[in-house]
Amino acid sequence: MTHSTAPGxxxxxxxxxxxxxxxxxxxxxxxxxxxLVVEASSMPRDKSCGGMLNEYAQAFxxxxxxxxxxxxxxxxxxxFRYVDWDxxxxxxxxxxxxxxxxxxxxxxxxxxxxxxxDVAASSPVKGMAQDDxxxxxxxxxxGEDRMVRCNNLVGxxxxxxxVRRTLGxxxxxxxxxxxxxxxxxxxxxxxxxxxxxxxxxxxxxxSYIVPKGEWGLVGSVYYPKTKRPHEKQxxxxxxxxxxxPQLGETVKREASVALHVRSAADVVPGRGxxxxxxxxxxxxxxxxxxxISYAMNSGAAAGAAIASSAPxxxxxxxxxxxxxxxxxxxxxxxxxxxxxxxxxxxxxxFVPTPIVSKVTEGL
Ligand SMILES: Cc1cc2nc3c(=O)[nH]c(=O)nc-3n(C[C@H](O)[C@H](O)[C@H](O)COP(=O)(O)OP(=O)(O)OC[C@H]3O[C@@H](n4cnc5c(N)ncnc54)[C@H](O)[C@@H]3O)c2cc1C
Numbered sequence: 495m496t497h498s499t500a501p502g503x504x505x506x507x508x509x510x511x512x513x514x515x516x517x518x519x520x521x522x523x524x525x526x527x528x529x530l531v532v533e534a535s536s537m538p539r540d541k542s543c544g545g546m547l548n549e550y551a552q553a554f555x556x557x558x559x560x561x562x563x564x565x566x567x568x569x570x571x572x573x574f575r576y577v578d579w580d581x582x583x584x585x586x587x588x589x590x591x592x593x594x595x596x597x598x599x600x601x602x603x604x605x606x607x608x609x610x611x612d613v614a615a616s617s618p619v620k621g622m623a624q625d626d627x628x629x630x631x632x633x634x635x636x637g638e639d640r641m642v643r644c645n646n647l648v649g650x651x652x653x654x655x656x657v658r659r660t661l662g663x664x665x666x667x668x669x670x671x672x673x674x675x676x677x678x679x680x681x682x683x684x685x686x687x688x689x690x691x692x693x694x695x696x697x698x699x700x701s702y703i704v705p706k707g708e709w710g711l712v713g714s715v716y717y718p719k720t721k722r723p724h725e726k727q728x729x730x731x732x733x734x735x736x737x738x739p740q741l742g743e744t745v746k747r748e749a750s751v752a753l754h755v756r757s758a759a760d761v762v763p764g765r766g767x768x769x770x771x772x773x774x775x776x777x778x779x780x781x782x783x784x785x786i787s788y789a790m791n792s793g794a795a796a797g798a799a800i801a802s803s804a805p806x807x808x809x810x811x812x813x814x815x816x817x818x819x820x821x822x823x824x825x826x827x828x829x830x831x832x833x834x835x836x837x838x839x840x841x842x843x844f845v846p847t848p849i850v851s852k853v854t855e856g857l
Pocket of ligand 1 (some may be wrong): 513540541545548619650652752778786
């Protein structure tokens with residue numbers, strides 16, 4: 495269970511955001527000195543998410559600590575399946591995911607932090623400024639603004655990163671996401687289904703369905719600036735329930751955003767003594783929507799760069815170490831026009847299942 499601390503006035507590193515990117519950055523940066531993690535929301539936090547850990551996320555965690563089985567929900571391991579809803583085509587792939595409760599997963603990551611890391615929940619960062627000697631951060635604690643000084647700052651504040659905006663690096667556009675928790679009234683097939691439909695309109699990108707214990711999670715991704723997304727989601731749910739009556743009543747609906755990475759320029763490692771990690775830095779798969787492995791890997795790379803460098807040199811070391819992640823994102827971006835087009839989604843239905851499986855491995 496997360497313990498929140500009132501922030502002090504000086505730290506070696508301040509991390510903004512307690513998602514997987516920020517927590518991994520904090521864990522590694524703590525090898526150089528004291529760290530403060532500031533999180534705007536209360537903790538344990540609720541991050542809207544399918545809670546699917548792909549093989550890269552699992553491989554990363556294998557090097558950190560054994561993942562407690564208590565956070566895994568049945569069916570524990572499920573394969574990704576491409577679904578063309580209109581034509582009733584289903585193509586299972588060999589991509590295998592671990593099915594976890596996201597809130598418990600995030601809270602477990604917090605529990606791995608060493609003792610020289612303070613975590614301040616319900617403490618949004620309101621501003622920051624860099625000078626030659628370090629970074630000053632304004633944090634709101636119990637309604638009052640406090641100044642915290644540090645040698646390096648890590649912006650891990652997600653898709654709508656204020657740290658990134660303050661650096662003058664602009665924002666990346668964002669998809670609108672809605673995720674329904676449906677009480678299951680029968681078993682769903684044990685797949686992580688990714689569903690494409692064409693007739694529902696241009697604002698619709700795709701939906702996913704994940705069986706998670708007693709719940710069926712139905713998430714839908716709508717393109718940026720979609721109007722009346724809740725109405726769209728109601729419509730999507732109605733269509734899905736025609737063939738999936740197991741999806742009982744929606745007990746909870748979460749609205750969120752996900753990064754809509756469109757160009758290589760969206761990936762920015764930081765500026766000066768400020769390092770951007772996870773979605774704040776544009777690190778996310780533009781094609782699959784998978785972000786946890788990108789967040790943890792970029793966060794750990796930033797923390798390791800801080801731990802092994804002088805404050806002025808940390809950004810260069812970090813940028814170098816995430817070159818391969820940026821290259822991976824550039825490669826995936828080449829698929830995007832195909833995947834976002836109606837003809838691309840349609841054509842995938844004709845591709846033999848082993849090839850769909852092979853291609854999704856690279857996405
Ligand atoms: C609906 C949905 C489903 C998804 N499903 C999956 C999935 O199944 N598998 C997968 O791998 N990825 C999935 N993702 C993506 C994944 O959740 C993210 O990519 C990942 O959480 C990014 O981690 P992060 O640490 O960069 O940012 P986040 O997890 O977004 O954390 C950022 C944190 O910063 C905090 N913050 C923001 N502003 C401030 C501020 N001013 N001061 C202090 N704190 C601040 C926020 O409160 C937040 O806690 C999904 C995303 C969405 C939206």
